[in-house]
Amino acid sequence: MTSTLPAAATPTAPAQRPTAPENLSARLTGPFLRGSRPDLILCAALLTAILLVQGWNIAAYPALSDDEGTYLAQAWAVQQGKGLAHYTYWYDHPPLGWIQIALLTWVPAHLDPSLMTVGSMRLAMLLVSAASAVLLYVLARRLSLPRRAAGLAMVLFGLSPLSVVLQREIFLDNIAVTWMLLAFCLAASPSRHLWHHFGAGLAAATAVLTKETMLVVLPALFVTMWRHGHRDTRKFALTGAVTACVLIGTAYPLFALLKGELLPGGGHVSLWEGITYQMSRPGSGFVLERGTGAYGVLRSWLYYDRILPLGGLAGALLLLVTFRRSVTARALAGPALAVAILALVALRPSGYLPAMYVVQALPFLALVLAGGAASVAHAVLRGRRAAQESARVTWGRRGLAAVLVVAAGSYVVPRWYDGDRTAVTADANAPYRAASSWLRTEVKDPEDTRVLVDDGLWLDLVHDGYRPGLGAIWFYKADLDPAVTRTLPRGWKDLDYVVASPTVRRDAADLPNVKAAIEHSTPVATFGTGEDRIEIRRIGGTGDTRDINGTTTTARSGGGR
Incomplete structure (x- = not known):
């Protein structure tokens, strides 16, 4: 069904009318x-x-x-x-x-x-x-x-x-x-x-x-x-x-x-x-x-x-x-x-x-x-x-x-x-890649480790063996999803790490569990500098802290619970 009508009231002379194939082509292509x-x-x-x-x-x-x-x-x-x-x-x-x-x-x-x-x-x-x-x-x-x-x-x-x-x-x-x-x-x-x-x-x-x-x-x-x-x-x-x-x-x-x-x-x-x-x-x-x-x-x-x-x-x-x-x-x-x-x-x-x-x-x-x-x-x-x-x-x-x-x-x-x-030369995601690599290589038992992380890294952790939703936990859900909070009866104390990316630090003020996890944790690895840095923080631990350039300070590194 079509609403196509002649463009003008005056009929077109037969000699000027396009042939059927030409007309079909024009109608199809526009x-x-x-x-x-x-x-x-x-x-x-x-x-x-x-x-x-x-x-x-x-x-x-x-x-x-x-x-x-x-x-x-x-x-x-x-x-x-x-x-x-x-x-x-x-x-x-x-x-x-x-x-x-x-x-x-x-x-x-x-x-x-x-x-x-x-x-x-x-x-x-x-x-x-x-x-x-x-x-x-x-x-x-x-x-x-x-x-x-x-x-x-x-x-x-x-x-x-x-x-x-x-x-x-x-x-x-x-x-x-x-x-x-x-x-x-x-x-x-x-x-x-x-x-x-x-x-x-x-x-x-x-x-x-x-x-x-x-x-x-x-x-x-x-x-x-x-x-x-x-x-x-x-x-x-x-x-x-x-x-x-x-x-x-x-x-x-x-x-x-x-x-x-x-x-x-x-x-x-x-x-x-x-x-x-x-x-x-x-x-x-x-x-x-x-x-x-x-x-x-x-x-x-x-x-x-x-x-x-x-x-x-x-x-x-x-x-x-x-x-x-x-x-x-x-x-x-x-x-x-x-x-x-x-x-x-x-x-x-x-x-x-x-x-x-x-x-x-x-x-x-x-x-x-x-x-x-x-x-x-x-x-x-x-x-x-x-x-x-x-x-x-x-x-x-x-x-x-x-x-x-x-x-x-x-x-x-x-x-x-x-x-x-x-856009074609800068590398804004080196801290994310380094944090992902650290969590893959330094945590010895990912299946028994619980990490609060933003969704930018969530799939990386899932592919590295962390249990989706139970081991790798999207940080919002630790406070807002009853299905997740039920698995954390002691709140932040049931967590091992929090990956404090800019997003996590920004929104932690409105999330009590996330805020407490950051306050009761010590950085074990820091990647990047300034506001864009990503900190991997061990909850309740001390040991060695390593930044993206390999510098070591006091903190704790390694293993799940």
């Missing part, structure tokens, strides 16, 4: 591949550069995060048939995200289980980055951006230092972005098939079930679908897309209902408790107020790259202001609206702003920045009447455009070069 060897060559070349930069040194930079370890450990649990999580599953994020991670990492984990660690499995994110980059190029072309602007959007999205750092990490947001870009590509389909719009609804629901924060982008998707649908069928197409999205989206609460875990009750977790927890989390403060957590997150984004976030915001503002006067602005109304919504959500003084929040904005920032640049370039080069322009005016406009391009390049390239060079 503007991305129509006449399109240059598109394929450009997209392939840029994709190669993106994968090289993002893949080089991927295991060593940036530093492992506890969120990455959590999602990968949950994926490991799915692969092992242990349920939806490596501990008691509670309704934090929908499980579809790490189920997809389990699928992405299944082959390498099956071939060599020891590869199922955060550093190694970051390589799986290259597949996600490649899919997102190609879909972004397709979307840019379907939104009528010229080839050079589509290429610029792809470069901005894939090679910005901010993108390189965040897209390397095993975040649900990166997978959700891929699904949302697919939804936008289907919504902007030039053939206007109704199944494309239904497919957009399905892809959008999958994005939301991968990371629920993608819900705020749905209005922008529906605006894109409305603008690119045919006026005679757009209402039906939009209704179908919304229906498909809602039906798939209700799968998560239906799952909770069938398990008897929709509402709070004795002896089980509930979806309602998960929602109230998310809604009641302490806010990060106003993002523009110095000293707040949100301001610190903003500074961390701008530390890696100012061009994409600030330029994208400026591009979105330009497109929204010139909506009625610019063809480009009308074509990019959906992405510009997505940037505006995401910015407004981030500006909530009482909201919680995680560091990975910007991930879902990256493709839309890249699109509107590239579109805004294309619009400005077109305005510079355009004459009032081409037929009346003199050669001097024409070359003057071209010269001005060239000067603008050179100026932009001279500002962007050095900054991106420094940021990307750090």
Whole structure:
């Protein structure tokens, strides 16, 4: 079933009508591949550069995060048939995200289980980055951006230092972005098939079930679908897309209902408790107020790259202001609206702003920045009447455009070069690798040793023989999971080691068992320096302490209980 209608009321003469094969080819390929060897060559070349930069040194930079370890450990649990999580599953994020991670990492984990660690499995994110980059190029072309602007959007999205750092990490947001870009590509389909719009609804629901924060982008998707649908069928197409999205989206609460875990009750977790927890989390403060957590997150984004976030915001503002006067602005109304919504959500003084929040904005920032640049370039080069322009005016406009391009390049390239060079050369995870090696070689009886550790190292310990959940214990669970606290009747006294990584030290203040374990322990090995150091602390012992350079001080080293 299709909603394709003639583009004009006047019938096309038979001599001008494309032949059946040509028409079929055009309908299947759309503007991305129509006449399109240059598109394929450009997209392939840029994709190669993106994968090289993002893949080089991927295991060593940036530093492992506890969120990455959590999602990968949950994926490991799915692969092992242990349920939806490596501990008691509670309704934090929908499980579809790490189920997809389990699928992405299944082959390498099956071939060599020891590869199922955060550093190694970051390589799986290259597949996600490649899919997102190609879909972004397709979307840019379907939104009528010229080839050079589509290429610029792809470069901005894939090679910005901010993108390189965040897209390397095993975040649900990166997978959700891929699904949302697919939804936008289907919504902007030039053939206007109704199944494309239904497919957009399905892809959008999958994005939301991968990371629920993608819900705020749905209005922008529906605006894109409305603008690119045919006026005679757009209402039906939009209704179908919304229906498909809602039906798939209700799968998560239906799952909770069938398990008897929709509402709070004795002896089980509930979806309602998960929602109230998310809604009641302490806010990060106003993002523009110095000293707040949100301001610190903003500074961390701008530390890696100012061009994409600030330029994208400026591009979105330009497109929204010139909506009625610019063809480009009308074509990019959906992405510009997505940037505006995401910015407004981030500006909530009482909201919680995680560091990975910007991930879902990256493709839309890249699109509107590239579109805004294309619009400005077109305005510079355009004459009032081409037929009346003199050669001097024409070359003057071209010269001005060239000067603008050179100026932009001279500002962007050095900054991106420094940021990307750090990403492909720095080693931020040497302390983690050294700590993992120490726990593998120095602890003589891992099966009878109990270690509090963050999830960045949890799978390393499991592969090294520590019992999952009983020997290698995700530090949050020592205080928050009754299934774990029951195995620790004496609390911190039943533990042997605590691996005090930056994450553990930061969050220990709110976790009594973890805090007491650190206070009643002595470092036996320290790796790294300053705030980024990782301390392996023996609970209640003394002996030799060794740092990553081999220096020895007083502490105790060795063995389990």
